[in-house]
Amino acid sequence: MSTASPFALPDAHAAREISGARLALLTFALSLATFIEVLDSTVTNVAVPAISGSLGVANSQGTWVISSYSVAAAIAVPLTGWLARRLGETRLFVGAVLLFTLTSLMCALAADLHVLVACRALQGLCSGPMVPLSQTILLRTFPPAKRTLALALWGMTVLLAPIFGPVVGGYLIDTLSWEWIFLINLPIGLFSFVVCATMLRQDARRGEHVPVDLIGIALLVVGVGALQAMLDLGHDAGWFDSTLIVTLAIVAALALVSLLLWEAGEAQPVLDLSLFRDRTFSFCVLIISLGMASFSVVGVVFPLWLQAVMGYDAFHAGLATAPLGILALVFSILVGLYAYRFDARVLATFGFLVFASVLWWDTHFTLTMTFTQIVTPGLIQGIGLPCFFIPLTAATLSRVPDHQLAAASSLSNFLRTLAAAFGTAMSVTLWDHRATFHYATLAQSVTRESSGTQHVVATLHAAGVSGAREAGALQQITMQQAYMMATSDMFFMACVTCVVLAALMWLTRPRRGAAMTLGH
Structure with a gap:
C-alpha cells in the first residue's frame, strides 16, 4: 500500500x-x-x-x-x-x-x-x-x-x-x-x-x-569508515609502518568480508549485491571506477607537480587545471544530445583513447614549459572526460530494473568514489616513491667528471653561486628532475590504464541508446 x-x-x-x-x-x-x-x-x-x-x-x-x-x-x-x-x-x-x-x-x-x-x-x-x-x-x-x-x-x-x-x-x-x-x-x-x-x-x-538490517548497517559503517580513514591517513602516517594504519586495514578487511558474507544471505540487505549478477553492470562499475581512479592522477599529481616542482601557488595551479572543464562542458552537452545514436561502447572507447593520448603527451612535460604549454593538453583532455563518463554511466544502469534504480545508482557512485579515493591515496605515495628512485639514480651521475654536471656548475658560478650553496643548488636541481621524471611515470601508468579500459569496454553489453531504456 x-x-x-x-x-x-x-x-x-x-x-x-x-x-x-x-x-x-x-x-x-x-x-x-x-x-x-x-x-x-x-x-x-x-x-x-x-x-x-x-x-x-x-x-x-x-x-x-x-x-x-x-x-x-x-x-x-x-x-x-x-x-x-x-x-x-x-x-x-x-x-x-x-x-x-x-x-x-x-x-x-x-x-x-x-x-x-x-x-x-x-x-x-x-x-x-x-x-x-x-x-x-x-x-x-x-x-x-x-x-x-x-x-x-x-x-x-x-x-x-x-x-x-x-x-x-x-x-x-x-x-x-x-x-x-x-x-x-x-x-x-x-x-x-x-x-x-x-x-x-x-x-x-x-x-x-x-526491515532494518542492523548487522549489515553496523558492518558497513565499521568497514567503510575504517577503509576511508586508512586511505586519508595512510600517506602521512607512513602506511603499513604505522600501527594505526595496520589496525584500520585489519578492521576494514574483516568488516567488509563479513558484510559481503552476511548480505549474500540476507532477505532485505542494506546493499543489493544481486545487481552484480548482471555482467554489464559489473563490468561498467569496474571500468568507470578505474577510469575515475586514473582521472584522480591528473587531479592530484598534476597540481602537486605544479606547486612542489614548478613553483606555482595554489590559485595558479588551480587555474592551470581549470581549462580541462571548458571542452568537458561543451562535449557533455553534445554527448547528451547525440549519444543515443551511438553504441555506448564506441563513445566510451573514444573517450578513453583521447584521455590516453593526452596522458602520453603529458609524459613529455619538462621543467622549462610555459603556462600555455602546460594547459593546452588539459584543454584537449576535456573532450575525452564526458565521452567516457556519460555513456558508461548510462550503460551501467541500462539493464537495471526500475525498483533497483536508486540502489544501483548509490552502489555505483559509492564504488566510483571509493576508487577515486584509492587513486588519490596511491598516487601521492607512488609519486614520492618514484621520485626517490629517480633521485637515487640521478645522484650517481652527478660527478665532477660528468659533462652535464660541469655545465650546470658553470651556470651556477656565472650566477654567483659557489661553495656550500653550489652543493645545495645541485641537490635541488636533481630533486626537481627526479620529481619531473616521477610525474611522467604517473602519467604513463594512467595512459596504459586508459588503453586497457578501452579494450575492457567491449566485454559489456549495454542496450543501444542505453539511457533511454533506464527504469524498464
Missing part, C-alpha cells in the same frame, strides 16, 4: 508532466545540489592552511576537516538505496539537501577545530544521498527520449565541480575568509531545496517499510 506524502517521488506518469521551463528549473536545482556536494568534497583541500592558522592548530590536525567529511560521506553513500526504500527517494533527497545546507552554516560558525570536525562529519553524512538520488530523480523526471541528456547534465556537474573546486576555494580564501567556502552553500542549497520540495510533491508515494 502507498499513501500520499508531500516529499516523495512522483510516479512515472506525473514525472513526465513536468516539462518546458518547469523541467529546466528542476534540472537546474538538482544540478546545483549535486554541484555543491561534489564541490565541498574538494574545495577544502586548499583551505587547510587558512583554517589551521585561524583556529590555532597544526596543518596535520587541520586535515581532519577533510577526513571527517570523506569518511562520513563514504559511509552514507552506499546506505542511500536502503534509505530511499524506507523514506522515499524525493523525501530523502530534499531532506539531505536541507540538512547539508544547515550543516554548512554550522561549519562556518564553528569556533574551534573539534566543533568544525564534528560539523563536517554531519555534513558528510547528509551529503551521501545527494549525488546518487539527484541522478535517479533526473532520470525518472525526464521522458525516455531525453534521459541521455539528463545523464549528461548530471555528469557535467559531477565532473566540473572537482575541477573548479580548488580555484573557487583559493579565490574565496584570498579575497574573503575560509568561512565563505561553507557560507556559499547557503543560497544555493536553499534554492535547490525549495524548488525540489515544491515541484516533486504531487501524486507522490511513500517509501517501503522494509
Whole structure:
C-alpha cells in the first residue's frame, strides 16, 4: 500500500508532466545540489592552511576537516538505496539537501577545530544521498527520449565541480575568509531545496517499510569508515609502518568480508549485491571506477607537480587545471544530445583513447614549459572526460530494473568514489616513491667528471653561486628532475590504464541508446 506524502517521488506518469521551463528549473536545482556536494568534497583541500592558522592548530590536525567529511560521506553513500526504500527517494533527497545546507552554516560558525570536525562529519553524512538520488530523480523526471541528456547534465556537474573546486576555494580564501567556502552553500542549497520540495510533491508515494538490517548497517559503517580513514591517513602516517594504519586495514578487511558474507544471505540487505549478477553492470562499475581512479592522477599529481616542482601557488595551479572543464562542458552537452545514436561502447572507447593520448603527451612535460604549454593538453583532455563518463554511466544502469534504480545508482557512485579515493591515496605515495628512485639514480651521475654536471656548475658560478650553496643548488636541481621524471611515470601508468579500459569496454553489453531504456 502507498499513501500520499508531500516529499516523495512522483510516479512515472506525473514525472513526465513536468516539462518546458518547469523541467529546466528542476534540472537546474538538482544540478546545483549535486554541484555543491561534489564541490565541498574538494574545495577544502586548499583551505587547510587558512583554517589551521585561524583556529590555532597544526596543518596535520587541520586535515581532519577533510577526513571527517570523506569518511562520513563514504559511509552514507552506499546506505542511500536502503534509505530511499524506507523514506522515499524525493523525501530523502530534499531532506539531505536541507540538512547539508544547515550543516554548512554550522561549519562556518564553528569556533574551534573539534566543533568544525564534528560539523563536517554531519555534513558528510547528509551529503551521501545527494549525488546518487539527484541522478535517479533526473532520470525518472525526464521522458525516455531525453534521459541521455539528463545523464549528461548530471555528469557535467559531477565532473566540473572537482575541477573548479580548488580555484573557487583559493579565490574565496584570498579575497574573503575560509568561512565563505561553507557560507556559499547557503543560497544555493536553499534554492535547490525549495524548488525540489515544491515541484516533486504531487501524486507522490511513500517509501517501503522494509526491515532494518542492523548487522549489515553496523558492518558497513565499521568497514567503510575504517577503509576511508586508512586511505586519508595512510600517506602521512607512513602506511603499513604505522600501527594505526595496520589496525584500520585489519578492521576494514574483516568488516567488509563479513558484510559481503552476511548480505549474500540476507532477505532485505542494506546493499543489493544481486545487481552484480548482471555482467554489464559489473563490468561498467569496474571500468568507470578505474577510469575515475586514473582521472584522480591528473587531479592530484598534476597540481602537486605544479606547486612542489614548478613553483606555482595554489590559485595558479588551480587555474592551470581549470581549462580541462571548458571542452568537458561543451562535449557533455553534445554527448547528451547525440549519444543515443551511438553504441555506448564506441563513445566510451573514444573517450578513453583521447584521455590516453593526452596522458602520453603529458609524459613529455619538462621543467622549462610555459603556462600555455602546460594547459593546452588539459584543454584537449576535456573532450575525452564526458565521452567516457556519460555513456558508461548510462550503460551501467541500462539493464537495471526500475525498483533497483536508486540502489544501483548509490552502489555505483559509492564504488566510483571509493576508487577515486584509492587513486588519490596511491598516487601521492607512488609519486614520492618514484621520485626517490629517480633521485637515487640521478645522484650517481652527478660527478665532477660528468659533462652535464660541469655545465650546470658553470651556470651556477656565472650566477654567483659557489661553495656550500653550489652543493645545495645541485641537490635541488636533481630533486626537481627526479620529481619531473616521477610525474611522467604517473602519467604513463594512467595512459596504459586508459588503453586497457578501452579494450575492457567491449566485454559489456549495454542496450543501444542505453539511457533511454533506464527504469524498464
